[in-house]
Amino acid sequence: MSKYQTEQKKLLTAFLKSHPEKQFSAEQLAEIFAVEDEEGATLGKSTIYRLVVQLTEDGILRRFPKQQGRGWLYQYHSESDCKGHLHLKCTKCGALVHLECGLSSELLRHIEKNHRFAVDNSASVLYGVCGKCTDEKKRENRT
Amino acid sequence: MSKYQTEQKKLLTAFLKSHPEKQFSAEQLAEIFAVEDEEGATLGKSTIYRLVVQLTEDGILRRFPKQQGRGWLYQYHSESDCKGHLHLKCTKCGALVHLECGLSSELLRHIEKNHRFAVDNSASVLYGVCGKCTDEKKRENRT
């Protein structure tokens, strides 16, 4: 759990917050922060690794297993706004869709009551392909 | 893709098939098969690593990211019977629940049509705690 609000944590959080639609591996982040920013600041590799874990625990980041290969991808995603609905993640472009929809909440309640299973929706994602990527695929096929 | 049906593949598949409710890391499997079975057979570590990938691609195993730490857990799970429904996985005991239920299929169709998102249910799992484990938790608290 985080106790101090350090400059490094602010930098990393700000960066991820400014790319809410993108996901990064710890390695990628380490590369990005290995080079100086405008203020000449860098972040050490081990700091990155320690921060992503901490920020995930704090509910500021969300991590997804890489579809192939080892390790995780991290994405900015404030936990607080996401109670009670499911998420869809596009495996093509990484977009995260908040499924705020009556049927989705209804299903969660139904599963809880009728199937006696308490879904943890902060740990659950439905993977698939979003409409935009499907359209692009179709367009490609046409050429 | 698999071409030959080797003795090693049969052994590993049979083992996992006989424990359909359990999940194993490649490392655990390597340990298990490092010691001789009744017939005196063992499996090499690299063979295990190669086989779990192959069997997953063949739809015989399903892999889940470890909730903590690196790597994957593998579980026997024939893909063919699981079209059209979602799965629930208990993070306590590892049980995999097939959600064969009208509401679940309805939601999948609804997401496809109204949210323009094609869910790949062979890649998607809802995590949570099953009724059995919830009961056990309650029982523990009582003591």
Next chain:
DNA sequence: TTGCGTGCAAAGGTTTTGCATGGCA
């Protein structure tokens, strides 16, 4: 008979850790 599969050992790359230093509260 052909060439894929296996097993060993070694390499590989990512993530973690120890420790001294620096910085937040």
Next chain:
DNA sequence: TGCCATGCAAAACCTTTGCACGCAA
């Protein structure tokens, strides 16, 4: 001022790979 956090380098860890041999088809 007292801890916690950082950063470097080294260690640890798990997984992959090269290569020679064995085996399925």
